[in-house]
Amino acid sequence: MPPVFRFAPSPNGYLHLGHARSALLNFDLARRAGGRFLLRLEDIDRARCKPEFKAAILEDLLWLGIAWDGPVRRQSDHFADYRAAADRLAAQGLLYPSFESRAEIARLVAAEQARGRWPHDPDGVPLYPGVAKALSPQAVALLQRAGAPTAWRLDMTRACDRCGELDWTERGAGPGGDTGRVPTRPQAWGDVILARKEIPTSYHLSVVVDDALQGVTDIVRGQDLFWSTSVHRLLQVLLGLPRPNYRHHRLVRDPGGAKLAKSNGATSLRELRKRGLNPAEIRRMLELSPFD
Incomplete structure (x- = not known):
């Protein structure tokens, strides 16, 4: 069966370059492998997750040239x-x-x-x-x-x-x-x-639960979630869920060495777009090769 990848941001702010790296890596890997790329919105925190952020995520991904397969899964549903x-x-x-x-x-x-x-x-x-x-x-x-x-x-x-x-x-x-x-x-x-x-x-x-229900076979995410995999593997075994492959990628950091984060006011993709950058320049900033 073809592999299944996913990008699963939380809509509690605007996407930044760190999100772009993860989304583009997942999308590129899925397309090169002839697999599927899914989009999931992890919006269980209903107080912080806003409709405007959900809409902005879809807009930013489409601007980057990313298309997802099937409907968007919203965890709050x-x-x-x-x-x-x-x-x-x-x-x-x-x-x-x-x-x-x-x-x-x-x-x-x-x-x-x-x-x-x-x-x-x-x-x-x-x-x-x-x-x-x-x-x-x-x-x-x-x-x-x-x-x-x-x-x-x-x-x-x-x-x-x-x-x-x-x-x-x-x-x-x-x-x-x-x-x-x-x-x-x-x-x-x-x-x-x-x-x-x-x-x-x-x-x-x-x-x-979502990865199992969506049939995700390959989880590609940042190194900040590396040791969370320990808990996830434990829950997968306890619940009898499939075992996916993992690939953790390096983080995008600011000039001071801290990882980009919404809470730290990381520059959003929307702001970079307003400054005139295009998707090809975003890929060069992230050291990702063009994908045809």
Whole structure:
């Protein structure tokens, strides 16, 4: 069967050069392999994802010369798919509810750090202290009846014990040059959130469900998501989903060496277009060869 690639931006801002690299790489690889290129909008965060950003993504991609196959998949239309996956994990005894706010978790972490060093995940975020695991069923029921905000977390220790050692096939390279068969390290992420009361999913859960439902065979994305693959491979095994190939590409960075990001005010493709740049010049800036 021909390979299937995808580009899956979050419409919470305008696309920049980093997005352009990923979109063009996926599009070029799909066309050269005689495969399909899909577009997905990861818009589960309904507060930050705006209609104007969704429209701008389509406009920017078409300007770059990128055409996608089939309809655009919008994650906000498919919460039932993610809820069903979370229910399957819960039925295996792998999810538990936590009720702390971000401020409360920060205080718990600070207390742990006062006793010594506290582990951080690969993105530099302190791991969840796991105190909700100690709640009695009666306490959990009381909090749920009171309508307390709920986050459903993966019991990482139990999940890893069930799956054993895993790896993925890396056709690109990680930040440290890792390539080929890469052993997973999902424990480095701690008990990640997979769903919330108001949003029945998370990035980790929705991305693996979508890739499976869309038949994605090759995932091409930036090196900043390299170690997230550990969590994704774990979820794929727990949910019985297919194993895709991965290719992580180098990031586009600003003159100071920081990766381009919407939150850092990275210059958008729309702004570059206003300055008179054309798609061929964007490709040269990204050191990507023309594609016929």
